[in-house]
Amino acid sequence: MSKEYTVAIVGATGAVGEQFRTLLPNAKFPIKDIKLLASKRSAGKELAIGDKTYVVEELTKDAFEGVDIAFFSAGGDRTIEFGQAAIDAGAIVVDNTSAFRMDPNTPLVVPEVNPQDLAKHNGLIANPNCSTIQMVVALNPIRNQFGLDRVIVSTYQAVSGAGAKAIDEMRKQYRAIETGEEIAEPAILPVGGDEKHYQMAYNVLPQIDKFQDNHYTYEEMKMTNETKKIMGDDTIGVSATCVRVPVVYGHSESVYFEVDQDDVTIEDIQNVLRDAPGVVLEDDIANQVYPQAINAEKRTETFVGRIRKDLDFPRGFHMWVVSDNLWKGAALNSIQIAEQMVADKLI
């Protein structure tokens, strides 16, 4: 009989935790038991997974006994405080926060791109940032075939990436507008931990995460640094502009990229993407077919369309990349990391 796994979800009550609960019943490894861990405040709450009900337990250092795989998505501080306890208890930690992503001893993995890095783990695997994952899923097959020199990306990111409270804040703004009430003072978006907050309804906010010394936001630098690490190539240029739009689920990205070969055609790029793992090509402009955020919701794939040659630089191309930021961008990619490790006998 094959091994069965006990799984913990740390941050079980959050927006990403909810997606773990939705997706785990379809994981490609047998599950013996599931532990839902969250703050003391949520302990005792009952939550359903498939047709079973589980009671949320308080996250403590003793909570990981018997756990084989622990999915962390409760903020970087929680991973820093409790991750080692989980590893010491014998669990593999798959961490959805940014705490260890750039740590040289931690693999940062998108299974379609760099599954080979999983073997180098020291108990913890980092799940990349949502906006990075869908971009590298689309870019990596192109890179394998034609090389990749440089990327310029502008994102159209969904509010769910800022958490359940941010969704609630935006939806209340729309309700207030439609009923003629005054909009409550924003308290979360664009960045919960930053000083100023702005209206999201009918607006566009060019700030995700805090600003860095080089005038880029932390989110933008994640796209730069994580792409290089996942692809294992520091020479690839990546500059990002990360923008929040009033969408609930599904990040969209306008991606410009330069390949390393002459004479590559739109059809060449389409052909590569048509057969690429985790990618659905939606590029039929005669029938107005292109990826849309609302169509990507609760879909596992990354959708790519609007492929065009740059009008000036012969090796330059543009494409439009959309994926569910809570699924492939977070919970699903983490589960796929665990699936790959089980298949590779690393767990």
Add this chain to the structure above:
Amino acid sequence: MSKEYTVAIVGATGAVGEQFRTLLPNAKFPIKDIKLLASKRSAGKELAIGDKTYVVEELTKDAFEGVDIAFFSAGGDRTIEFGQAAIDAGAIVVDNTSAFRMDPNTPLVVPEVNPQDLAKHNGLIANPNCSTIQMVVALNPIRNQFGLDRVIVSTYQAVSGAGAKAIDEMRKQYRAIETGEEIAEPAILPVGGDEKHYQMAYNVLPQIDKFQDNHYTYEEMKMTNETKKIMGDDTIGVSATCVRVPVVYGHSESVYFEVDQDDVTIEDIQNVLRDAPGVVLEDDIANQVYPQAINAEKRTETFVGRIRKDLDFPRGFHMWVVSDNLWKGAALNSIQIAEQMVADKLI
């Protein structure tokens, strides 16, 4: 006594026509009379401008007698059918449609950028596309100082650019979502005249105007072709990705550009934009100050912020450009064209 001008608004009842009615009382030339022209269906309707009420008249070829300046924003077909009649009656036509923009005998003018082209008119001046105007207002002062080789732009365009009915369609979708009703089958967005229509609420649509043979949309090619014509330089590279977002007023743009000099700094770009005509620099990241669509509504200026050096190409920069698409993007720029022509004694 200085000359007084009789002004006609063709398409007076539309989304842009409404902005002409708002802005004309502040025009920098004396107005003798205003004629509101629209389809037969709207004739007889009463509309206010300032503290006066005007009766809408039917648009016919005889409607332009005594008109000095005729602002057209009723679709390209209307300009093609009625524009010459207005010119023959002695009016200067300022056309907000795309019908004559690329006509080599028609000046395409943004007054901050190429006022000198007005003198070459043959009775008709074309007002550029909304997304082009705000971009060239921001780029031209940079180009004057440091040269400009190449532009890559991704837009976040407001629904008002698709007209009053498109706004209504989107707002009804939000109301249906918030009240739990079913969303009516979309009939307008993304492109009224195209075959398929998609939900705009909580969605992002990477199509504005119809697709061309090169896989770009007509809107994207407007940005390419109009930028070269306004700047009078075919060697500037421009590739665009034009995207509709669920915003009512205010286009936002993520603009990457390459200057023609080494060693240009963020501060150099900021200094040029701080003194540029029609531009407001909003680039104070320490205080989370950057342009936002909702702040640009009913403002005359183009707002620029988030200026960064590209991380890979030393002559490359990124910036975020926002303006009211119905004001500077349409009615205001048309009025400014007329103001400039009056000042230059061309009318």
